[in-house]
Amino acid sequence: MIREKNNVFYLETENTEYIFRITEGGYAEHLYYGAKLNDDNTVPFEDKLFFVRGSCIEVDDVSRRISMEHFKSEFSENGKGDVREISVDIVHADGTRTCDFVFMSSDITEGKYELEGLPSSYAGNDSVMSLVVKMKDNNSGSILELIYGVFEKANVITRAARIINNENGSIRLRKIMSSQLDLDEYKQYDFVGFAGAWAYEMNMVRRPIKAGITSQASFCLNSSSRFNPFCMVCESKACEDYGEVYGFNLVYSGNHYESAYMDVFGKVRFMQGINPSEFGFVLERGGVFVTPEAVMTYSGSGFRDMSRNMHRFVRENIVRGEWKYKERPVLINSWESCYFDIDEDKLFTLAKTASECGMELLVIDDGWFAGRNDDTSSLGDWSVDADKFPSGLANLSDRLKSIGMDLGIWVEPEMISENSDLYRAHPEWAVRIPGKKHALGRNQMLLDLTDNDVRQYITDAMRRVFSCADIKYVKWDMNRIVSDSYGNGSTDNQLEFAHRYVLGLYEILGTLTSEFPHILFESCSGGGNRFDLGMLCYTPQIWGSDNTDASCRVHIQTGYSYGYPMSCVGAHVSQCPNHQTRRVVPLSTRFDVAVFGALGYECNLDELSQLELGQIREQIRFYKKYRKNIQSGDFYRLMEDENEIQWMSYDDAAGTGAAMIYRKRVVPGASFSRIKLCGLKPDAVYEFTGGEHEKIMTTGDVFMKAGVKISEGFVHGDNENDARFLVDDSTRIYILEERK
C-alpha cells in the first residue's frame, strides 16, 4: 500500500513501513524504515535541523536552514554540501558536476513498474503498488526519477532510479545507485556481507560499521563469488531471533557495489547499485538511463525473519515461468562422473543405473561438442561431436525416454576458445583490446556481448542446440571473469562495457527462456560466481558451488540461505574421496545436505557398491515423498555452533517438514543434541520421526519452545543400542508431520 498525505509518502507492507517526505524546499527527506507504525504523525522522529554547523554548507529549505551533510536524503547528490558518499554523480553538458534535484511530481499506481532492458521482480500473487517521484535538477533541467515498489505480503520494498538527460548536449553518468537508505544514529550497526572464491562461496563477514566507509563490490564483470550482492545491515546485537536487521539485494548480474558510510555522529548511509569504479555512461540529449532494481526488507526480530522475507520474495516475485512451482527433477550430472570422457553408450549406461535408482534426468555436462576433449578448445563451436555421439543427441534422448529419463545439457555460450573455428573466423568477437596482448582464464576468452552480431550468433547457436533433441534442462555456465575489457558496442567509452555486457546477456537470456519455456535452466559460473537475483529472473536455480564436499557445502548453503531460498540452490551428492578436498564423508551426509536444495547426483554410479546403490535408491524414494514440502517449504537455520549445524524446512500448508542435524566431529563428551523447531502451528499436533527410530508426538508449541532431545550420541557404555552412532561429518534427518 502506498499513501501520500501532505507531501509525506507512506509505503506500507504487512509488517513494515517506509516513510519519506518532500520538504518545503522540494528535497526528498527520508524519515523512517522499520516496523509498521499505527499513527501517521511523523513529527516525533523527524530530524530537527534548523541551523548549520561550523564549516557545513547551507541550503535554503524555505522554512529552515539546513545542511545536506546532516540531512537524511532519499537519494544524495553531488555539489550542495552533502560530503558523505553520494548516490548520483553526473558531469553535465556544460562540464559542471553539481546537482540540485527538487520535487516535480509523483505518481502512485497499482501493480509493479518495469525497468526497460533489465530483469526485475513482478507482482505474482502479492499485492503490489508502485510510486515514481519525479525530481528536476534546478541547475541543468535533467530529470531523476525515484522508483519504488511495495510488496505487501513479502514485506519487501524495491527501488530503482532513472535519469533523463534534458540538457543541451550529452551528459556523463559517473555514478548512479539503485537504492539509498539513511539510518538514524541511535544504534550501533554491523555490515554483514558474504565473501568467497571458487569452491569457497558465501562466507559470512560481519564488520562493525565505524566512521567512514565500509564497503564491498564486484570488479569481475559478473556479480561474482568474491562478494555476493546480498548483504545486511543490522544492529550489533542482532542474531537469528533478535534485533533489527535490514536485508538488501540487487537484481543484477554485473559489477555491484554496497557501502555503509557512517558519519562521526553515527548516522549510517547504506547504498547499493552498479559499481561506480567500473562504470561510466554517456547519455545523449533525451537519453535515458535506468538502474537495476534494488530489494530491501526489514525484520525487527533477527536474521531468521529477514531471510524468510527474502525467501518468499525470491520464490514468488523473482523466479518465474513454468518451473516456478514445479518439483525439480533429481538429476545425474556427467561432470564429476566422467569429466570430458563421454560418449553416447557410456552416458546411457550411467543413465540406466541412475534411472534404476529413481533419478529422472541425465545432464551431459562439458565435453559433448566438436573437438572438446579438455578445457583448451572448442568453446563457441556448438555442434555435437560426431565421434562421441554418432547418431546425434536426439538418439540419446530417445533411448533415455525408453528408460524414463529426460535429457539435459551443459553450455557456456558467453565464451570462446582461441582454438575454435569461431575464433579463427571472428577473432574480433572476443573481448580483447585490438592489437594488444590479452590474458586468458581457463584457457578461454569472453565473447563481446555488447556486439549485436555476437548476441545474434549466440542466440542462433543456442536455439539450434536446444532444439537438436528433446532437451528438458540446460546448465548455463560462465567460467572466467573479465580482463582486457573492450567491447565493440561502446568503442568511444569503454567504461560502458561492463554494464552493456550484462544488458546483452539479459537480452539473450530473455529471448531464449521465452522461446524455450519448458526447459529448466540452471545457471552456473564455476559454481557460485554469478549467484544473483538477475540470473534467477531467467534461471530458477543456480549451481551453488563446485565444492561438492558436504562438510563444506553445509556452510556454503547456510551462507546462501540468508538471502536465497534453498529451492534455487543446485546441490549434488558426489563421489568420495571428494574431488575438491579428498575428504571422505558418509553417503548419508552427502544426501542430507543436498536434499535441502535442488537435488542431483554427480558421481560414477557404476563404481559404487550394491550397498551404496541401495542407499541411493532409498534416498531418492524418501526425497520424492517429501520433495514438494522441502522445496516449497520455509527454510530455517535452527542453530549453529563450531561443531553442529541444524536446518529445517517446513511446508505450512501441508503441515510437513524436515529437520537436519549435522555434527562436524565426534567429541565423546559432547554427545547431547536438542532440536528446537520453528514456524509450526503452536496448537497443532505433530509427529517427529527419523534418526535412531525416534517417534515423538506433541504440539508445535512444545517442539518450538522446549524442543526435542534426540538420542544421545554414542560415548562408549553398556547400553548403547539406541545411541546415535556418529562418525565425523555425520547427519540425521527427521520428518515432521502434522496429525489432524
Ligand code: GLA
Ligand atoms: C564449471 C562448472 C562445473 C562443470 C565444469 C565443466 O567448472 O562449475 O560444474 O560444468 O565447468 O567444464
